[in-house]
Amino acid sequence: MSDQNFADRLLDAIDRKRSHVVVGLDPDLALLPPSLRSECLLDGPENPDREAVASCYRRFLGGIIDAVANDAVAVKPQIAYFETLGAPGYALYEDVVRLAQDAGLLVIADVKRGDIGSTAEAYAKAHLDLVGADALTVNPYLGTDGVEPFVARARSAGKGVFVLVKTSNPSSAEIQDMRLTSGDTVYEHVADLANRWGKGTEGARGYRSVGAVVGGTYPSQGAALRLRMPGVPLLIPGYGAQGAKAEELGGMFDAAGTGAVVNSARAILYAYRKREGAWQDAAALETREMKAALWAAAGRA
Amino acid sequence: MSDQNFADRLLDAIDRKRSHVVVGLDPDLALLPPSLRSECLLDGPENPDREAVASCYRRFLGGIIDAVANDAVAVKPQIAYFETLGAPGYALYEDVVRLAQDAGLLVIADVKRGDIGSTAEAYAKAHLDLVGADALTVNPYLGTDGVEPFVARARSAGKGVFVLVKTSNPSSAEIQDMRLTSGDTVYEHVADLANRWGKGTEGARGYRSVGAVVGGTYPSQGAALRLRMPGVPLLIPGYGAQGAKAEELGGMFDAAGTGAVVNSARAILYAYRKREGAWQDAAALETREMKAALWAAAGRA
Numbered sequence: 206m207s208d209q210n211f212a213d214r215l216l217d218a219i220d221r222k223r224s225h226v227v228v229g230l231d232p233d234l235a236l237l238p239p240s241l242r243s244e245c246l247l248d249g250p251e252n253p254d255r256e257a258v259a260s261c262y263r264r265f266l267g268g269i270i271d272a273v274a275n276d277a278v279a280v281k282p283q284i285a286y287f288e289t290l291g292a293p294g295y296a297l298y299e300d301v302v303r304l305a306q307d308a309g310l311l312v313i314a315d316v317k318r319g320d321i322g323s324t325a326e327a328y329a330k331a332h333l334d335l336v337g338a339d340a341l342t343v344n345p346y347l348g349t350d351g352v353e354p355f356v357a358r359a360r361s362a363g364k365g366v367f368v369l370v371k372t373s374n375p376s377s378a379e380i381q382d383m384r385l386t387s388g389d390t391v392y393e394h395v396a397d398l399a400n401r402w403g404k405g406t407e408g409a410r411g412y413r414s415v416g417a418v419v420g421g422t423y424p425s426q427g428a429a430l431r432l433r434m435p436g437v438p439l440l441i442p443g444y445g446a447q448g449a450k451a452e453e454l455g456g457m458f459d460a461a462g463t464g465a466v467v468n469s470a471r472a473i474l475y476a477y478r479k480r481e482g483a484w485q486d487a488a489a490l491e492t493r494e495m496k497a498a499l500w501a502a503a504g505r506a
Numbered sequence: 507m508s509d510q511n512f513a514d515r516l517l518d519a520i521d522r523k524r525s526h527v528v529v530g531l532d533p534d535l536a537l538l539p540p541s542l543r544s545e546c547l548l549d550g551p552e553n554p555d556r557e558a559v560a561s562c563y564r565r566f567l568g569g570i571i572d573a574v575a576n577d578a579v580a581v582k583p584q585i586a587y588f589e590t591l592g593a594p595g596y597a598l599y600e601d602v603v604r605l606a607q608d609a610g611l612l613v614i615a616d617v618k619r620g621d622i623g624s625t626a627e628a629y630a631k632a633h634l635d636l637v638g639a640d641a642l643t644v645n646p647y648l649g650t651d652g653v654e655p656f657v658a659r660a661r662s663a664g665k666g667v668f669v670l671v672k673t674s675n676p677s678s679a680e681i682q683d684m685r686l687t688s689g690d691t692v693y694e695h696v697a698d699l700a701n702r703w704g705k706g707t708e709g710a711r712g713y714r715s716v717g718a719v720v721g722g723t724y725p726s727q728g729a730a731l732r733l734r735m736p737g738v739p740l741l742i743p744g745y746g747a748q749g750a751k752a753e754e755l756g757g758m759f760d761a762a763g764t765g766a767v768v769n770s771a772r773a774i775l776y777a778y779r780k781r782e783g784a785w786q787d788a789a790a791l792e793t794r795e796m797k798a799a800l801w802a803a804a805g806r807a
Contacts, residue, residue: 291596299592299593346645346682373622380692380699386686
């Protein structure tokens with residue numbers, strides 16, 4: 206836990222680890238390494254109860270965190286996968302945030318919350334104050350008062366916020382790419398709002414602590430957003446399983462090769478499916494390859 | 507738990523209870539009735555731990571559910587307030603869903619989730635399958651594939667979905683009211699998408715199980731949306747503490763005086779602050795007054 210500016214912490218971690226990699230934590234029972242399933246005794250005749258599954262996910266995610274701690278700047282727990290286990294899954298989410306921070310990783314809670322002001326305040330308390338994530342993702346549809354409680358903690362408590370601007374999924378165009386009478390698309394308008402929301406959250410290195418989520422599956426829009434949002438850190442999902450490749454993402458880094466981090470979840474977590482050896486080793490190797498590919502794409506290799 | 511069409515269940519409940527009232531469950535430590543705080547021993551020299559607070563919220567919300575069960579059609583737990591207690595709060599959320607259903611109330615989980623398809627599927631499993639809410643609120647910003655897993659359960663499992671269209675908060679205009687080159691606003695475009703998403707979820711009474719959230723604080727836009735979205739049930743927040751009044755909402759019901767439900771949270775939960783007597787009685791009285799006012803506004807009194 207640190208009150209230092211989030212953007213500074215993020216950029217420092219990129220330089221220190223020579224990495225732009227964020228590892229998405231999306232635990233999925235069907236994809237757990239068979240050896241671990243067996244150690245956890247999840248393959249008995251009855252469906253395992255959710256406490257048993259949460260306990261096994263804890264071993265799995267703890268192993269992943271240890272395997273990637275030196276080569277990733279952050280982890281991004283996707284809370285939906287934790288919520289599938291109910292309260293034991295929520296307890297696991299809290300534990301995993303602590304485990305990752307203890308391993309020297311930043312934690313970006315991928316919660317995509319967004320609500321009216323009083324409710325957004327409750328979400329900010331829940332995820333930034335109580336769980337203690339370093340940053341979270343927020344949905345902009347409700348406008349400024351749904352985002353302000355998160356931004357307040359970027360100003361005063363060293364927290365970070367990533368506003369959904371252009372998401373990585375196939376149907377993101379249906380609303381986000383609609384054109385306004387101003388000539389801008391909806392996502393460009395949201396980018397301008399995110400620019401405004403971040404004022405006053407700048408760190409010593411010129412970046413703000415209010416960032417933007419921009420899908421790596423849309424690299425040309427991403428490169429244009431990089432120019433439209435100077436000083437706004439980008440969180441880029443869509444790498445690996447969703448199809449984005451390092452060499453397409455060069456335009457989403459700034460001239461110094463920083464200011465953006467790239468998330469991969471399934472391709473790292475379940476790398477054992479394509480590689481020999483222990484699942485932790487497979488995840489570590491996959492992370493190092495991704496790190497090298499991004500370092501080159503950012504022009505720093 | 508019922509696999510009967512959600513829209514039919516909602517409209518039947520409105521007729522049977524002669525009510526359009528949804529009671530928002532937004533537990534807030536600072537507003538708990540003093541007598542209950544004292545019974546729960548929350549006023550000691552040290553801050554109460556979150557298990558103790560969750561336990562007291564359980565007594566409070568159980569009392570509210572009993573008090574309103576005959577006069578409300580549904581409750582709407584706002585999960586942000588539960589998440590402020592971490593895992594014990596999440597366990598409480600699960601318990602409260604069951605308590606309310608056992609009391610004959612529908613449960614609309616106000617979770618405003620929305621994500622890429624695979625993640626939306628995890629949220630649908632978490633809130634509709636596991637927790638077993640009858641319906642939930644979803645954020646449309648990601649488009650069709652972020653909504654489809656919820657809609658699938660409206661088609662096949664008797665569940666309901668309420669898509670955020672025009673929210674009740676002051677800054678909802680910043681994105682939602684922007685005008686597209688088509689001439690529509692963003693929220694009108696989202697209304698049209700919600701119309702499309704609901705196809706195939708119609709019940710015997712002509713309403714769909716994919717509804718829309720339309721803030722009661724914008725009654726003229728709400729009346730226009732009522733006409734634009736025939737057969738789409740409306741969930742109307744903003745009543746009471748946020749300022750919407752029954753007599754302004756007449757245009758948001760259909761010609762038969764149905765098709766919409768109205769949420770009030772703080773004005774009912776904490777009605778003891780303005781009324782004599784026990785807090786449960788105050789909540790029951792407030793609910794009955796709101797019920798009568800809405801029944802009249804819908805032209806059915």
